[in-house]
Amino acid sequence: MDFQLSEEHRMVQNMVREFTQKEVIPVIKEWDRKQEMAPFILPRMAELGILGINIPVRYGGQGFDYISLGLVSEELEVADTTLRVVMSVHMGLNSMALLQWGTEEQKQKFLVPQAKGEKYACFGLTEPGAGSDVAGMKGTAKRMGDEYVLNGEKMWISLASKAHHALVVMRTNPDAADPHEGLTAFILELDRKGAKTGDIHGKMGVRAGSTGWISMQDVHIPVENRLGEEGEGFKIAMSCLDNGRYTVAAGATGLIRASLEASIKYSHDRKAFSREIGQFQLIQQKIAYMVQSYEAARLLYLRAGWMKNQGVRNTRETSLAKWFATDASFEAASEAIQVHGAYGYSDEYDVERYLRNSKGAVIYEGTSEIHQLMQAGYALGYREDAKLRCELPAYDAEYWQK
Amino acid sequence: MKIAVFVKQVPDSAAKMTVADGKPNWGDAPLVINPWDEYAVEAALQLAEKHGGEVTAVTVGGEGAKEALKHALAMGCSQAVLISDPALSAPDSSAIAHVLAAAVKKLDGVDLAIFGKQAIDSDTGITAAMTARILGWPALTLVAAIQQLDPAAKTVRVERGIEEGRQIVDGKLPAVFSIAKDFGEPRYPSFMGIRKASKAEIPIWALADLGIAAPQSKVSWPEISAPPQREVSNEMITGGSADEIAAKLADKLIAEGVL
Numbered sequence: 001m002d003f004q005l006s007e008e009h010r011m012v013q014n015m016v017r018e019f020t021q022k023e024v025i026p027v028i029k030e031w032d033r034k035q036e037m038a039p040f041i042l043p044r045m046a047e048l049g050i051l052g053i054n055i056p057v058r059y060g061g062q063g064f065d066y067i068s069l070g071l072v073s074e075e076l077e078v079a080d081t082t083l084r085v086v087m088s089v090h091m092g093l094n095s096m097a098l099l100q101w102g103t104e105e106q107k108q109k110f111l112v113p114q115a116k117g118e119k120y121a122c123f124g125l126t127e128p129g130a131g132s133d134v135a136g137m138k139g140t141a142k143r144m145g146d147e148y149v150l151n152g153e154k155m156w157i158s159l160a161s162k163a164h165h166a167l168v169v170m171r172t173n174p175d176a177a178d179p180h181e182g183l184t185a186f187i188l189e190l191d192r193k194g195a196k197t198g199d200i201h202g203k204m205g206v207r208a209g210s211t212g213w214i215s216m217q218d219v220h221i222p223v224e225n226r227l228g229e230e231g232e233g234f235k236i237a238m239s240c241l242d243n244g245r246y247t248v249a250a251g252a253t254g255l256i257r258a259s260l261e262a263s264i265k266y267s268h269d270r271k272a273f274s275r276e277i278g279q280f281q282l283i284q285q286k287i288a289y290m291v292q293s294y295e296a297a298r299l300l301y302l303r304a305g306w307m308k309n310q311g312v313r314n315t316r317e318t319s320l321a322k323w324f325a326t327d328a329s330f331e332a333a334s335e336a337i338q339v340h341g342a343y344g345y346s347d348e349y350d351v352e353r354y355l356r357n358s359k360g361a362v363i364y365e366g367t368s369e370i371h372q373l374m375q376a377g378y379a380l381g382y383r384e385d386a387k388l389r390c391e392l393p394a395y396d397a398e399y400w401q402k
Numbered sequence: 403m404k405i406a407v408f409v410k411q412v413p414d415s416a417a418k419m420t421v422a423d424g425k426p427n428w429g430d431a432p433l434v435i436n437p438w439d440e441y442a443v444e445a446a447l448q449l450a451e452k453h454g455g456e457v458t459a460v461t462v463g464g465e466g467a468k469e470a471l472k473h474a475l476a477m478g479c480s481q482a483v484l485i486s487d488p489a490l491s492a493p494d495s496s497a498i499a500h501v502l503a504a505a506v507k508k509l510d511g512v513d514l515a516i517f518g519k520q521a522i523d524s525d526t527g528i529t530a531a532m533t534a535r536i537l538g539w540p541a542l543t544l545v546a547a548i549q550q551l552d553p554a555a556k557t558v559r560v561e562r563g564i565e566e567g568r569q570i571v572d573g574k575l576p577a578v579f580s581i582a583k584d585f586g587e588p589r590y591p592s593f594m595g596i597r598k599a600s601k602a603e604i605p606i607w608a609l610a611d612l613g614i615a616a617p618q619s620k621v622s623w624p625e626i627s628a629p630p631q632r633e634v635s636n637e638m639i640t641g642g643s644a645d646e647i648a649a650k651l652a653d654k655l656i657a658e659g660v661l
Contacts, residue, residue, distance in 0.1 A: 008600040011476055015591045022587075049593040062593035401597065 005071070012053075012064060013071045019048060020079035028080045031208040032353055035201055038208065041083065042162060046117020050076075051090055055099060056400040059107055060115035063401040066308035070250035070301050077254035078261075081357035082209030084251030088365070089158045090114065092244035093123035094167045100392045101185075101228045101236055110165055110187050122163035123244070124154030124188075124214050125237050131156075132370055134169075134237060135179040139216065141170035141186060148172075148186065148226065150194075150219040156364065160197045160212030166190055167240065168214070169233040176231070183233030187225045194219040205356035232389070239388060242315050245322040245365045246304050252325035252361055253297040259329070259336035259354050260290040266340050266349075277339070286335045293328035300324055311394025315385050316378050323371030326361040333358045403455030403553050406509055407446040407479065407516045408502055408533075409439040411463055411470040412523040424625035435470040438518030438581075440477070440588035445548070445581045446516045447478045447589070453553050455513075456480040460505050462490060462498055468604055475599035476591030482602065483509075487609040489616035492623075495524070499532035500617035501609070506537060508612055513553065517580045519544055527580075534578035542573050546584035551575075 005013070023044065031038045045051050054069040055061025069091065077084035098111040113119040130136040139152020150170055157166070166188045176182030190197055199212040228236050264287060267278030277283050300321035307314035333354035337344035344351045362368050377383030413419065417431030435443075446457045459474035459482040461467045471482035485501055493501070506512050515537070520527030534541035546563035549570070556575040561568045563582045591599070609616055639654070641647040655661045 006600070007472070008596055011472070011591060011596040011600065012593065015476075015593075015596065018590055048590065053593065063597070064593060 005067075008064070009068060009071055012068050013075055015048075016050065016072050016075040017078075019044075019050075020075060020083070024079040024083065028208055029347065029350070029353070032080070033207075033347070035203075035207045037082065037162065037210045042086065042120055043117075045083070045086060046120075049117070050087070051117040051120075052095075052115030054091070054395075055095060055111065055115035056402075058399075058402055059099070060112040061400075063397075065305075065395040065397075065400070066246070067302060067305040070246060070305040073247040073250035074254035074257070074298075074301075077251035078258045080208055080353075081251065081255065081360070082206050084247060084254065085158045085206060085209050088244045088247040088251070089122045090120055090163075092247040093240045094121035094165065096243040096392065097167055097185075097227065097236060097240045098187075100239060101390045105224065106187065106227065114165065119164040120159060120162055121165045121167070122157055122159040123240060124157050124160075124166045124168040125240075126154060126156050126364075128153055128155045132367060134234065135183065137169070137171060137183070139168070139170045140174070141172050141184060143172070143223075143230075144220075146223050147220045148223065150186065150188065150216040150221060152216050154214040154216075156200070157197075157212055157214055158206075159210050160190075160214050161199050162210050163190060163197075166214055167227065168216075169237045172230050172233070180234040181231045183237070184230050185227040185233045185236040186221060187227055188214075188216070188219065188221060189225075190214070192219050192221065203360075205353070205358070205360050207356070228390070235388060238315070239392070241365055242318050243308075243392065245318050246301065246308070246314075248361050248365050249297065249301040249304065249318065249321035249325045252322075252329040252358070253294065253301055255329040255354055255358055256290060256294040256297055256325070256332040259332040259351060260287070260294055262349070262351050262354075263287055263290060263336045263339040266343075270341075283339055286339055290332045290335065293324075293332055297321070297325035297328055308392060309395040311391065313385050313387075313391070316374070319366065319371045319374045322361075322365065323368055323375070326358070327368055330355070330358040330362055403450065403453050403513045404509065404511045405446045405450055405455055405457045405514045405516060406506055406512045407439075407442050407457055407459050407474065408529075409443065409459055409461050409470045409474050409518070410436040410521045410523075411461065411467040412436045412521055415522055421626055421628040424627065426626050433466055433469060435473040436518055436521045436523075438520055438522065438583075439470070439474075440518070441583060441585050442516045442518040442579075442581045443474050443477050443479065444588035445545070445579070445585050446514070448586075449514065449548070449551065453551060455553075458483060458509060460485065460502065460509075462486070462493070462501055471604055472599040472602065473591060475602050476595035477589055478592065478595055482604050484604050484606045485608075485612070486606050487616070489609055492619060493617070494619040494621040495526045495529045496532055496621070497617040497619045499529050499536055500614065501612065502529070502533050503536040504612035504614045505607065506533070508607070513556075513576050515539070515576070515578045517578070519580045519582050530578055530580035537576075537578065540573040540577040541580075542571060542577055543580040544582045545579050546582050 049062045052061035057063040073084045095114045114121045127137050141148040141150050168188050172184040173182035194217045196215045270277045304314050304318040304321050336351040411433045413428040414431050414434045417428040419428050450457050457479045459479040462485045517530035531541045542560050544562050545560045547561040550559040558573050563584045
């Protein structure tokens with residue numbers, strides 16, 4: 001067993017850290033207040049290759065492994081959750097699905113420009129009336145000759161108004177005995193006639209990011225845009241979540257680290273009763289818990305990343321990492337505010353933003369409640385993972401780097 | 403064009419430095435490439451991109467100093483050389499300059515030897531000039547911009563950033579440069595560069611490879627001490643009017659010898 005990151009991993013980490021420290025952290029508070037995504041974020045992440053980090057070079061990516069994706073997600077969320085969200089949707093939920101399920105033509109057409117950062121990608125599963133109840137979705141796709149016609153609405157879609165491509169899951173067979181089997185996945189170019197997108201404002205957190213909706217009214221797309229087979233949509237969506245949740249877990253780990261680092265600094269700086277507050281045991285307890293959850297969350301996501309590298313199914317492990325890290329990040333951010341006292345309650349310090357940003361991830365990509373059901377299901381033997389027609393390919397350095 | 407860029411491995415500027423028994427200690431903080439040298443690497447890469455040619459990064463130190471070279475490789479340098487020799491235990495700037503001048507000769511055909519303006523640990527800022535002196539090349543120090551460079555005519559015109567403003571200096575190649583911050587923000591390592599750097603085999607040259615004996619250091623640091631802690635006290639000056647407060651303040655400043 002080897003717990004050491006490779007030199008390559010450490011250099012990737014440092015590079016992304018340098019980027020966020022120089023370019024993002026100094027301005028992020030301003031964009032959070034404006035409730036807008038800074039216009040430079042996506043082009044800059046594209047230019048630096050971050051948007052294609054773990055896609056093989058042959059498909060326009062940088063050819064790094066899945067652990068690198070986790071490390072990048074952690075670093076990005078230390079700066080701001082909205083940057084990690086970009087990796088969750090563009091990479092985890094969309095580009096990796098193309099890598100896993102796409103035909104060679106689809107990879108060339110959609111994955112290559114996404115990995116190069118020329119096109120941005122998002123993922124549309126949730127609807128105004130269907131969240132955890134995925135199979136309750138109403139949006140439909142009807143086959144008409146060589147086309148499908150899409151109608152419906154997707155809600156709470158990160159990057160909806162910024163992305164060029166969306167992976168959407170729609171109902172193709174309303175009569176399927178099991179509603180899960182009536183769903184199909186598609187790649188939708190968002191500039192097609194009848195497709196509209198917009199942003200949602202007034203969110204508690206991730207205010208410097210883009211969260212929105214996609215509306216589809218008689219949108220015609222060619223059959224070639226169907227990802228996988230008809231009726232495979234639910235399985236594809238769940239496999240997307242295995243990858244999206246991985247980035248969320250790694251990101252939430254970064255948020256714990258940010259809360260911890262801010263709390264350590266403040267504990268040294270702030271004095272009460274003539275000593276620095278770090279000297280007080282109840283402050284120490286908070287710091288100790290943050291250290292504990294940071295290290296545990298980190299090990300959990302790195303294990304999931306290692307399993308992805310090996311090509312081993314990791315639905316259970318990824319769910320566990322996501323559940324633990326997001327809950328722990330909410331707790332850590334809340335305690336960081338407590339350490340900062342009244343100052344933590346004001347946006348003069350970053351910790352109130354950490355708390356607001358942490359809450360979303362406890363809800364999306366499987367609420368904490370869903371993850372508890374999953375974990376109990378595995379433990380009790382009620383749940384097991386059936387083999388997929390297309391598994392996420394194991395990381396093969398030779399193949400990836402050419 | 404052949405470009406050599408010289409980098410140094412130094413403690414991270416964010417590291418907390420303490421002094422014990424006359425020796426500095428920065429705990430387990432990582433060593434990083436000297437931040438000023440990143441500007442030098444940036445300049446070297448820009449010149450190579452513009453005029454063609456390759457950039458070799460060179461450092462002197464132990465195995466750990468390879469990190470600085472890997473950073474330079476990841477930024478885009480084509481190759482790197484580590485100069486390491488047990489005889490170089492506590493070299494001063496002059497000894498390093500002798501070693502680097504010998505390295506420039508061994509690299510053969512170097513047109514531009516580029517340095518950062520100083521290292522953040524020893525802060526002498528003279529290695530570039532000393533190396534130029536030993537090579538007999540022009541020393542173009544504190545370069546903020548390169549206005550013209552003609553590899554065929556072997557001429558260069560630079561802007562030096564000096565206290566009074568910018569000084570335009572013409573020089574002949576080959577030349578030694580030290581690069582100031584005004585040159586422009588250094589690029590980050592690229593992912594492709596990182597991969598190349600992590601796989602790179604970095605050759606190690608000993609003094610024998612350079613064909614020189616261990617140069618004598620003329621300066622040594624027998625002891626290092628932390629600056630004394632400053633005693634600071636606060637006093638609130640009050641009074642009935644601004645004039646009264648100002649008068650009290652002026653009296654105090656005069657009494658303290660500040661004015």
